Amino acid sequence: MLDIRLLREQPGFVKEKLALVGCPAAEVQAVIDADARRRELIAAVESMRAERKRSSKSIGAMKPGEEMEVAKAAVRALGERMASAEKELATVEAEFQAMMLELPNIPHDDVPPGPDDSANVVLRSGEPSREFDFDPKPHWELGEELGIIDFARGVKISGTRFYVLKGDGARLQRALITFMLEVHSSEHGYTEIYPPAMVRAECLVGTGNLPKFGDMLYRDAEEDYYFVPTAEVPVTNLYRDEILDAATLPVKHVAYTPCFRREKMSAGRDVRGIKRGHQFDKVELVKFTKPEESDAELLKLLADAEDIAARLGLQSRIVQMCTGDLSFTAAIKYDIELWAPGCREWLEVSSCSNFRDFQARRANIRFRHGKDRPQLCHTLNGSGLALPRVMIAVLETYQCADGSIEIPEALRPYMGGRERIAKG
RNA sequence: GGAGAGGUGGCUGAGUGGUCGAAAGCGCUCCCCUGCUAAGGGAGUAAGGGUUAAAAGCCCUUCGAGGGUUCGAAUCCCUCCCUCUCCGCCA
DSSP states (O other): OOOHHHHHHOHHHHHHHHHTTTOOHHHHHHHHHHHHHHHHHHHHHHHHHHHHHHHHHHHHHSOSSHHHHHHHHHHHHHHHHHHHHHHHHHHHHHHHHHHHHHSOOOOOTTSOOOSSGGGOEEEEEOOOSOOOSSOOOOHHHHHHHHTSEEHHHHHHHTOTTOOEEOTHHHHHHHHHHHHHHHIIIIISOOEEEOOOSEEOHHHHHHHTOTTTTGGGOOEETTTTEEEOSSTHHHHHGGGTTEEEEGGGOSEEEEEEEEEEOOOOTTTTSSOSTTSSOSEEEEEEEEEEEOGGGHHHHHHHHHHHHHHHHHHTTOOEEEEEOOGGGOOSSOSEEEEEEEEETTTTEEEEEEEEEEEETHHHHHHTEEEEOTTSOOEEOEEEEEEEEEHHHHHHHHHHHSBOTTSOEEOOGGGGGGGTTOOEEOOO
């Protein structure tokens, strides 16, 4: 959510910035108009309330009698007028809030302009991690031949976009999760969190998934719980409605969770393999920082996530999103992509974003220096990394001509010291 | 799932219709005093919003949430949520 004061005071600036992310000026103007109506009503209602308070107090000091009854009747009439003004205010306020929640974040000045993903900028690109003297296979072939990914049974028990990991496949994923958690918590200084994977709607409003992107989410309608689409949601909301001590910032968390997404928007895309499923595992990095530190902290977070790819010996590149390809909530965003030599594509395994105070305002996450007034934090996050796609990159990069997989050295301690996954 | 108790400021906790944004204590901040330390004295100590160029000031909201009664609600009534205790069940 944006600061309403900014919209009031610099409407031209806001319209210009939001036009870059595809939000029409009329939408901004509608919010500004609603705010003006809202404030008029607030002033009217509050002055009536003040008057009623004064009058009621004076009634309390009166002796019972005719004078008191007259005064009571007068306040009752005022109360009725007030109630109707309050009702109108509530309507306008609700409309105003709803519109505020639909406005996207303002892009950071460092974001390159551009209409869509064609204008994204590849900031750096790693060298190929190996040469192939044979034709590398896609992971769905490797996984099936090795008996470590079972697509047919995944479909049988749950349907399309589900799969089963078996034996060394399941173990490899577990090794990756443990490895990532270990590196981030022991070496990069993130405190590990094991959060709930089901949350209340408010949490999703806080992170910006609701109200706009509800069709991405699974939910238990009876209990009104949502299944998290990413650990970003529960972890960011850890400090919702709290005021953190400035001395504790930046707060850095790493969390592993399963993630659940309906993927309605991407129907028909990435249907082969394990690239895009309704359920997947992810290790997520989340930071809470002071405003002046968030830019630098984002680069550190990106480096921490990249480090995982480097240690696994995978070819990676960093892509900066242009204004037209930013997510709703991000002010600036870098993707980490891994090269998958078998399916011959770059796989997005992390989006590292600075949301500045956009989520913090929605979720009311603040910090304070001593006795100063509380200020909104900046929130940042990025995957570190998303499991199934890292699995794809590992399987396809480390495949051998005989169809076996060499286990990357970094993972061997988590795979019982083994060096190879072979058929059997 | 059954029975009971309860949700008040950073914490403990008083408060059953008005002068209560809320006693008292603890904690915290500042000042004074005591040659250090301990102790003591005094003052202060919520958040959000409106008005304002901004501040001060003034005003409004908030005692789990929502609704109701009333001139007036932390206080009375209803609904919901949550916490705790005991029992049942269960990884």
